[in-house]
Structures are given as C-alpha cells and as structure tokens.
Amino acid sequence: MHTKLSGSPASASSSESASSSLRFAQQLLARAGIGMHGVQPWDMTIKDASVPQRALAEGNLGLGEAYMDGSWDAERLDEFFARLLRAGVADMVNPAALMFHAVKAKLLNLQNRERAWQVGEQHYDLGNDFYESMLDARMTYTCGYWKDASNLEQAQEAKLELICRKLRLQPGQRVLDIGCGWGSFMSYAAQHYGVECVGVTISREQCDWAKARYPDLPLEFRLQDYRDVDEQFDHIVSVGMFEHVGRKNHRGYMETAHRCLKDDGLFVLHTIGKNHRNSTTDRWIDKYIFPNGDLPSIGQIGDAIDGLFVAEDLHNFGADYDKTLMAWCANFEAAWPKFAERMGERFFRMWRYYLLSCAGAFRARDIQLWQWVLSKHGVLGGYERVS
Numbered sequence: 001m002h003t004k005l006s007g008s009p010a011s012a013s014s015s016e017s018a019s020s021s022l023r024f025a026q027q028l029l030a031r032a033g034i035g036m037h038g039v040q041p042w043d044m045t046i047k048d049a050s051v052p053q054r055a056l057a058e059g060n061l062g063l064g065e066a067y068m069d070g071s072w073d074a075e076r077l078d079e080f081f082a083r084l085l086r087a088g089v090a091d092m093v094n095p096a097a098l099m100f101h102a103v104k105a106k107l108l109n110l111q112n113r114e115r116a117w118q119v120g121e122q123h124y125d126l127g128n129d130f131y132e133s134m135l136d137a138r139m140t141y142t143c144g145y146w147k148d149a150s151n152l153e154q155a156q157e158a159k160l161e162l163i164c165r166k167l168r169l170q171p172g173q174r175v176l177d178i179g180c181g182w183g184s185f186m187s188y189a190a191q192h193y194g195v196e197c198v199g200v201t202i203s204r205e206q207c208d209w210a211k212a213r214y215p216d217l218p219l220e221f222r223l224q225d226y227r228d229v230d231e232q233f234d235h236i237v238s239v240g241m242f243e244h245v246g247r248k249n250h251r252g253y254m255e256t257a258h259r260c261l262k263d264d265g266l267f268v269l270h271t272i273g274k275n276h277r278n279s280t281t282d283r284w285i286d287k288y289i290f291p292n293g294d295l296p297s298i299g300q301i302g303d304a305i306d307g308l309f310v311a312e313d314l315h316n317f318g319a320d321y322d323k324t325l326m327a328w329c330a331n332f333e334a335a336w337p338k339f340a341e342r343m344g345e346r347f348f349r350m351w352r353y354y355l356l357s358c359a360g361a362f363r364a365r366d367i368q369l370w371q372w373v374l375s376k377h378g379v380l381g382g383y384e385r386v387s
Contacts, residue, residue, distance in 0.1 A: 025052035032087035034080060042079040046072050059093055064284035064357075068349045077353065078326065081360025128209045130343075131182070133335035134328050139182035139209075142240035142270065143321040143369045147387070152327040155320070160188040163237055165386045166268050166313070166373050169193040173234035176200075176260055178226045179241020183210035183219060190217045198233070200224040227256055235265045242271035246294045250304035258308045258376065267309065267374040272321070273297060274367055289354050295367065309374035312383035318368035325359035 026036060029044070038045035046052075048071035054062035066072055074080040084090060128139075135141055136156040144155025145162050163185060169175070171194030177186050180199025183206075189195050196218040201207050207223045226241075236257050245253045257267055274295040281293055296304075298314075305311065332355065336348060361367050373383060 021052040021056050022049070025056060028089050028092055029084075032083040032089050034083055038073075038075070041076040042074060042083055044072050044074055044080070048072070056093060059283060060090070060285075060357075061283040061287065064288070064350075064353055067353050068288075068346050070345075070349065077356040078322075078329075078359040078363065081357045082363040083360075085361055085364035085366040126205075128182075128205055130339060133338065134331045136184075138184035138187060140184035141181055143272075143317070144324045144327075145317060146320045146323050147317075152324070152331075155324065155327075156184070157188070160185055161192070162386065163239065163268050163270065163371070164189050164193050166371065167235045167237065167266050169195050169235065171195065174198070176229065176233040176236045178229075178236065178238040178257070179244070180206075180210070180221065181240070182206050183214055183221060185237055185239055186210075186219050186221075187214050187217060190214075190219055195234075198222065198229075200226055200229060227252065229256060229260055231260060232262050233260055233265065234262055236261050236267040237270070238268075239270040240272070242269060243293055243295055244290070245296075246292065247296070247300055250296065250300055254304045254308050257374075261376060263376055265376070266312075266379075267372075269301075269370075269372040269374060271296065271301075271370055271372075272318075272367055273301070273370050285354070288350055298370075301370075301372065305374060309376060310378040311372060312375050312379055313371075313373040313385050315371040315373075315385075315387065316368055317371075318362055318365065321362040321369050322359050325355050325362065329355040329359070 029036065033042075034040075035043040036046050037043060044051075048066070048069075051063075051066045051072045054066050054071075056062075058065075131139060131141065136144075136153050138156065138160075140156040140160070143159065144152060145159035146155045147158065149155035149158050167175070169189060173195045175186075175189060175195050175197045177183075177197055177199040180186055180197075180201050181203075183199060186197035186199050190197060198220045199210070200222045201210075202223070202225065204223055207221050210219070210221045238257075242253070261267055272295055274297050277297040277299045279295075279297075281295070286293060302311075329352065332351060340348070358367075362369070375383070
C-alpha cells in the first residue's frame with residue numbers, strides 16, 4: 001500500500017510555488033500602494049490562495065476569472081485598477097499566453113465579415129431592458145461629455161450636441177451613422193437639427209428597438225455590415241464602433257467612409273484608443289465583454305486615413321469616460337435586483353468588474369477617448385474647433 005503524505009515532495013513543491021507567487025504578487029502590488037489584506041479601500045481581500053498564481057499565469061484573464069469566482073474582492077475595484085495601471089504593474093506581468101494572443105491578433109483577421117456579428121450577439125443583444133436600466137434616456141452607450149454636466153443625462157446630451165456642432169449640421173442634410181447603436185445620435189440630430197439619418201448596426205436588438213422607438217422621425221435603421229454601404233451622404237459619424245473594426249480592417253473602413261462622404265462633407269470619428277501601437281487586446285475583455293475588439297492607436301488611425309482624409313481636429317476627453325462608467329455602474333447596481341434571478345451572481349461580478357476596471361483604466365490614462373474631425377480635401381479657410 002502506498003500512502004500519499006501531505007508532506008510529499010509534490011505537495012511541498014506546490015506549496016513553495018504558491019508562496020513564491022504570493023511574495024512576487026505582494027511586491028508588484030506594493031509598487032502601486034496596494035495591499036492584500038483589505039485595509040485600504042483599494043486593497044485586495046484574498047479569499048482563495050490560488051489567486052496570485054492565476055493572475056501571474058494568465059494576466060487579467062486569470063485575475064478577472066478569479067474575481068468572477070468570488071476568490072478575491074476589493075471595496076474600490078475602480079481605484080484598485082487605477083493604481084495598478086498608473087504604476088505600470090500590469091506591464092510587469094507578461095505570461096506566455098499573452099504572446100500567443102498577440103501573434104493571433106497580428107496574423108488573423110479577427111473582425112472579418114463572419115466574426116463581426118459575434119459582438120452584437122454576445123454583448124449588445126443581452127436585452128434592451130437591461131441596458132435601459134443602466135444608460136440614459138436615449139440609450140447612449142458611449143462616453144459622455146462632462147465639461148458642463150453634473151449628471152449622466154446632461155453629459156450624454158452634451159456629447160450629442162458636441163458632435164452635431166462639429167459636423168456643422170444643416171436642416172435637410174443626410175447623415176450616415178456607422179454603428180448607430182440604439183439611435184441616440186440619430187434621434188438627437190433629427191430632432192434638434194432637422195437632418196435625415198441612416199444608421200447601420202450588427203445588433204438585431206438595437207435595430208428593432210430603435211425602429212420601434214422613433215417611427216415618426218426621418219431615420220432609417222439597417223441591420224447591416226458597414227462594408228456593404230455604398231451611397232453618398234452629406235456627413236458621416238461613428239460613435240464607439242471603430243473599436244470593433246480591427247487593425248486589419250482600418251484601411252478598408254476608411255475607404256468605405258471616403259466612398260460614402262460627399263466631397264465637402266465632414267466625418268466625426270469618436271473612438272476609444274490606446275497609447276501603444278503594438279499592444280494587444282485584454283484577454284478578459286475579449287473573452288467576456290467585447291469579442292474581437294481591437295483598440296486603435298493614434299498612429300494606426302493616421303495610417304488608415306493617409307491620403308484619404310485631412311485630420312481637421314483631434315479632441316481627447318478620455319478622463320470623462322471614468323465619470324461615465326462610474327455612473328453606469330451606479331445605475332447597474334441599483335437596478336440589479338430586477339435581473340439577479342435571470343442573470344445570476346457570476347454575471348453580476350463579471351459586469352461590475354468590466355465597468356469598474358475600465359473606469360480605473362481611463363482614470364489612470366491608460367486608454368483614451370478621441371473625437372477626430374476628418375474632411376476629404378481640407379476645409380477652406382481652416383476648421384474652427386468646437387468644444
């Protein structure tokens with residue numbers, strides 16, 4: 001008979017590995033002023049000893065899945081991530097799995113015509129009632145503009161007004177909205193500026209909701225891939241969609257916009273962006289929130305518009321996304337009792353991790369929010385900036 005003792009070489013080795021991972025994780029977190037015993041609001045509270053190993057082996061994928069499992073917590077998850085990213089701790093954890101993810105993104109077109117619909121089915125089609133409880137009255141699922149705003153409704157209306165002014169909209173003009181969502185921009189522009197709009201989306205839920213919501217406005221909502229649009233418009237807008245296009249499709253996207261924009265028209269591109277051209281998509285976000293997402297850098301957008309558009313203006317208000325995400329999280333948590341039975345505790349932790357980790361990333365200035373104003377030939381006399 002052979003008895004496996006707790007003090008066997010295998011178990012001793014495992015225990016030593018766990019202790020080593022714990023020490024290393026503590027050293028990394030200390031660089032950001034974060035502890036592991038829940039003393040400060042942004043500290044981790046470890047409930048399972050495997051968490052450090054999972055995080056070091058899998059990066060944010062392991063950390064996020066451990067959080068979803070309830071294996072650790074933090075009172076201020078948003079500030080945990082803000083401090084972590086500001087201190088550059090995430091850059092010091094580079095497991096081999098990330099290398100495979102980077103190579104896959106570089107070699108494969110993860111946002112081709114077939115795969116482009118996945119994000120609509122997985123994320124945007126969760127249920128309109130769910131998003132209604134989290135967003136503003138127009139269902140604007142992008143960064144608000146908080147310059148003169150004191151609440152989410154004001155910030156989102158200010159953002160829509162800002163875009164309309166940047167486009168210099170005039171009554172009777174026809175506008176294309178690439179990735180129109182639930183029609184927030186289109187409805188605002190039609191009601192306040194007297195324009196007609198065509199919007200394309202890859203979410204059936206969004207398309208059906210918008211059609212039912214705005215039957216009396218001059219708006220056309222299409223369940224359509226942006227690559228299939230082939231007609232001209234006075235202006236084009238794209239708000240929070242370019243993040244799904246993918247680096248291998250950036251040029252094709254801009255060629256589509258160039259083809260569809262009249263010679264004297266303007267194109268406002270509103271997109272989240274990254275600071276480093278060669279960085280890759282966060283694996284946890286890719287798996288659980290936005291499949292096949294790919295944030296662009298300024299250089300990648302510059303490459304994509306080269307010879308097609310003149311960059312008239314570039315406006316960064318990424319810090320405003322922190323406030324927007326925190327407002328969404330407050331609404332989500334307040335409404336959660338209505339969805340708890342349907343979606344379950346694991347979804348709650350997943351969604352909270354998504355909103356608060358992203359808020360922390362914007363607070364740390366690790367990611368940005370840009371509005372580009374583009375023209376085909378340059379605005380005669382120059383473009384006067386709107387803010």
